[in-house]
Every structure is written in C-alpha cells, then in structure tokens.
Amino acid sequence: MSWHIRHPRDTRQSVCGLPAADVRRWEPEHPPRVDYTCEDCYTQLPEAARPDDATHPIGDATLIDTLRRIVTDRQHAKINGVIVDLWSASVAVLIWDKLRDDKRQLLLTLPAHELILRCVKVYIRLATTGSNR
Structure with missing residues (x-):
C-alpha cells in the first residue's frame, strides 16, 4: 500500500494526481519523509521545484x-x-x-x-x- 499526500488546493486528489477514491491511505498535512510514501507526491511538491x-x-x-x-x-x-x-x-x-x-x-x-x-x-x-x- 502506498501513502499519498493530499493536494493542498484539491482535497479530492493527491499531489501526484491520483483521485481520492483510489487512495487507501493519506499522509498528514505536514508528512515526515518516509520510505513508503509515493515518490511522485514528493517530486510534485513546491519544495522539490x-x-x-x-x-x-x-x-x-x-x-x-x-x-x-x-x-x-x-x-x-x-x-x-x-x-x-x-x-x-x-x-x-x-x-x-x-x-x-x-x-x-x-x-x-x-x-x-x-x-x-x-x-x-x-x-x-x-x-x-x-x-x-
């Protein structure tokens, strides 16, 4: 199971674009860096850019x-x-x-x-x- 970070502007999808219906587990609002979080979510964050x-x-x-x-x-x-x-x-x-x-x-x-x-x-x-x- 992969965890996803909730998109800051759209609570119905994750940062990586996965719809909320497909996400089985969300990270908290300010997630710690963990190995099992979706890497796409981290690369899409503003800090990564x-x-x-x-x-x-x-x-x-x-x-x-x-x-x-x-x-x-x-x-x-x-x-x-x-x-x-x-x-x-x-x-x-x-x-x-x-x-x-x-x-x-x-x-x-x-x-x-x-x-x-x-x-x-x-x-x-x-x-x-x-x-x-």
Missing part, C-alpha cells in the same frame, strides 16, 4: 560546513536535489564530530544524502541501545 541551496560532489568536505550552516540558521536547505531538515543536519554534524579521521574519510566517499542517512542510522542505533540500559 526550488533550486539547490548547495551542491557538493562526492568527497567534498565542505558538505559538513553546509550542514553546520543549516543547524546555525535553523532552516532546512536543499543539497544536491535532496531537502535536508534541521534534525538530520544536526545529527549528521553530531556524529561527524565524534568520528575518527579514517571513518570520516570513509563517509566522504558517499553521496551527500547517503552520508546523512548513514549518520542518522548510527545515531538511531546508539539512541536505541542506550535506552535499554
């Missing part, structure tokens, strides 16, 4: 500076076509600061969105194992 705030090739260490700027400004940004929210940026910076240099170099071999997702995964693993003690 805005230009990139920053572009970082693989291996560019200035990506961390951009993430720090997101945290400082308390404002999301679009990096390499992916919108990065404040929480994801702060977690990535937090994990980055705790890593050794060799682990940082391994992370820099990943695209920007993969680097952020990897840091979030590490943070979640640490948070869940820390709460069981």
Whole structure:
C-alpha cells in the first residue's frame, strides 16, 4: 500500500494526481519523509521545484560546513536535489564530530544524502541501545 499526500488546493486528489477514491491511505498535512510514501507526491511538491541551496560532489568536505550552516540558521536547505531538515543536519554534524579521521574519510566517499542517512542510522542505533540500559 502506498501513502499519498493530499493536494493542498484539491482535497479530492493527491499531489501526484491520483483521485481520492483510489487512495487507501493519506499522509498528514505536514508528512515526515518516509520510505513508503509515493515518490511522485514528493517530486510534485513546491519544495522539490526550488533550486539547490548547495551542491557538493562526492568527497567534498565542505558538505559538513553546509550542514553546520543549516543547524546555525535553523532552516532546512536543499543539497544536491535532496531537502535536508534541521534534525538530520544536526545529527549528521553530531556524529561527524565524534568520528575518527579514517571513518570520516570513509563517509566522504558517499553521496551527500547517503552520508546523512548513514549518520542518522548510527545515531538511531546508539539512541536505541542506550535506552535499554
């Protein structure tokens, strides 16, 4: 089952154009980014059409500076076509600061969105194992 985002101007259809009668499950008004939401809905949102705030090739260490700027400004940004929210940026910076240099170099071999997702995964693993003690 795929979830859809309700169109802001027409409550009878989703953002991707699917009629309401065909939608079995709606996301809330301000949906979190989840893997099982219709990708077309996300590409049709106005935020997806805005230009990139920053572009970082693989291996560019200035990506961390951009993430720090997101945290400082308390404002999301679009990096390499992916919108990065404040929480994801702060977690990535937090994990980055705790890593050794060799682990940082391994992370820099990943695209920007993969680097952020990897840091979030590490943070979640640490948070869940820390709460069981």
